[in-house]
Amino acid sequence: MNHAGDTSLLLTSEEVPPVGEYNAAGRSPFFLTCDHYGRLIPRALGDLGLPESERVRHIAWDIGIAGVATMLSQQLDAHLIVQRYSRLVIDCNRPPHAASSIPRISEATTIPGNQGISSEAAEARRTEIFDPYHRRIDEIIDQRRTAGLPTVLVSLHSFTPVYAGVARPWHIGTLYQRDTTLPPLLLKHLRSEGDLVVGDNEPYAVSDETDYTIPVHAEARGLMNTGIEIRQDLISDPAGEKSWADRLARIFGEIEAELRQRGLLSA
Ligand SMILES: [Zn+2]
Secondary structure (H helix, E strand, C coil): CCCCCCCCCCCCCCCCCCEEEECCCCCCCEEEEECCCCCECCHHHCCCCCCHHHHCCCCCCCCCHHHHHHHHHHHHCCCEEEECECCCCCCCCCCCCCCCCCCCEECCEECHHHCCCCHHHHHHHHHHHHHHHHHHHHHHHHHHHHCCCCCEEEEEEEECCEECCEECCCCEEEECCCCCCHHHHHHHHHHHCCCCCEEECCCCCCCCCCCCHHHHHHHCCCCCEEEEEEEHHHHCCHHHHHHHHHHHHHHHHHHHHHHHHCCCCCC
16 A cells, blocks of 8 residues: 555554653753653554563563653753653664664564564664654754753663563662763762662663663763663552652752762753
């Protein structure tokens, strides 16, 4: 079926756009990203061959992080950008050439709709979901620089409490690779809370092979940055989401004051 003038292979004009933004006029130095915010699947891909029970699991998205991210954005007066389609369609925090970009298997689940897809189909996922999201992040950082607003990139994620049968003890983890300023500061603040098991590059570490947002947008531009992973059972309802947004807003407020005092926040 051919629609004259519709060049899209994947997302028709009636579908939800991949990129969402909150509080775009926010003045905070913290710029929040949420790569795994949503679990939508373009209609053209059906259900990717998966039952509902798989499409709501952590393999499809970062459970709970949407609520935390939007509340944190409000409380910090910070610009937040989100990507609404499932990481099973294309993972916006993987280099597009990585095998896990369009996963054939996630945890122990085979993704039928991702088996043997053509290079054209893979390219459509990239050009219609991955590229617009990352292009917009680029633009936002450029605009902030032009406006004289400093940018500290905070990449928000959540992790499953049990992965491949192994329980994870951390409540929250700080994730980083090249930034030596913000991650230690965040670790110090999280540890001084007193009631948290804090992961230092746990349950994951950032790398050029397994990540995209931090290496490409923050590290390559020399921006201060950190990733944050919150355990999903702690943010599985609105009360949990709010308590973590409140806690992180307070901590990032303190960190901002400290960075300003040290003269580290400039555009
Ligand atoms: Zn994530």
